[in-house]
Amino acid sequence: MYIPLLVLFAIFVLIALSGLRIAQEYERGVVFRLGRFAGIRGPGIYWLIPLLEWQFKADIRTNTMALEQQETITKDSVTIRVDAALWYKVVDPARSIINVSNYRTAVHQIAQTSLRNVIGQHQLDEVLKERDKINDQLRNIVDASTAAWGIKVEMVEMKEVEIPAGMQRAMAREAEAVREK
Structure with a gap:
C-alpha cells in the first residue's frame, strides 16, 4: 500500500529537483515558458518548471574577439592587411538571445565588414597616423x-597594419630623401 505512494513521491521529488538551475555571478538565464519569453533569472539558484520552461544562458562578462587579418583597400587605392581586436559585453541578455540567433557570430561579422568599410574611407597616411580616431x-x-x-562594444583596436613590401620600400626611400635635404 505504501510502496506505490512512495514511488509516486520519489518521482515527484525527482521531477521537482530536475528543474533546479544554477547561474554563476557572471551568467544570466533567459527563460522561456512554452516558447514565450518568461524573464531573466540569476545569479544563484532558481527553479524552472520541468517540461514547460527552458533556458539559454548569457555570459555578461566582457568578451574579447580577434578579427583575423584581412586585406582592405584604402581611399587612395592601396591594398593593406589589417587585423584588430574587439571587446564587447552583453548588457541585455534577453535581447542578445531573442533578437539574433548567435550574437557572437553576428558581432564578429559586423565588426569585420565595418573594419573594411572604415579603412576604405581613409587614405593610407590617415590609417597609419590616426589609429585612435579610426578605432573610435x-x-x-x-x-x-x-x-x-x-x-x-567597449573598445576596438587595430593591432597591426601591413603595407605591401613595394610600398614600404618607396616610403623608406622618400623618408631617406627628406632626411638628406
Whole structure:
C-alpha cells in the first residue's frame, strides 16, 4: 500500500529537483515558458518548471574577439592587411538571445565588414597616423549596429597594419630623401 505512494513521491521529488538551475555571478538565464519569453533569472539558484520552461544562458562578462587579418583597400587605392581586436559585453541578455540567433557570430561579422568599410574611407597616411580616431569611429559604428541585440562594444583596436613590401620600400626611400635635404 505504501510502496506505490512512495514511488509516486520519489518521482515527484525527482521531477521537482530536475528543474533546479544554477547561474554563476557572471551568467544570466533567459527563460522561456512554452516558447514565450518568461524573464531573466540569476545569479544563484532558481527553479524552472520541468517540461514547460527552458533556458539559454548569457555570459555578461566582457568578451574579447580577434578579427583575423584581412586585406582592405584604402581611399587612395592601396591594398593593406589589417587585423584588430574587439571587446564587447552583453548588457541585455534577453535581447542578445531573442533578437539574433548567435550574437557572437553576428558581432564578429559586423565588426569585420565595418573594419573594411572604415579603412576604405581613409587614405593610407590617415590609417597609419590616426589609429585612435579610426578605432573610435569603428567602435561607434559597431556599437550602434549591435545595440538592438543588447550588446555594448567597449573598445576596438587595430593591432597591426601591413603595407605591401613595394610600398614600404618607396616610403623608406622618400623618408631617406627628406632626411638628406
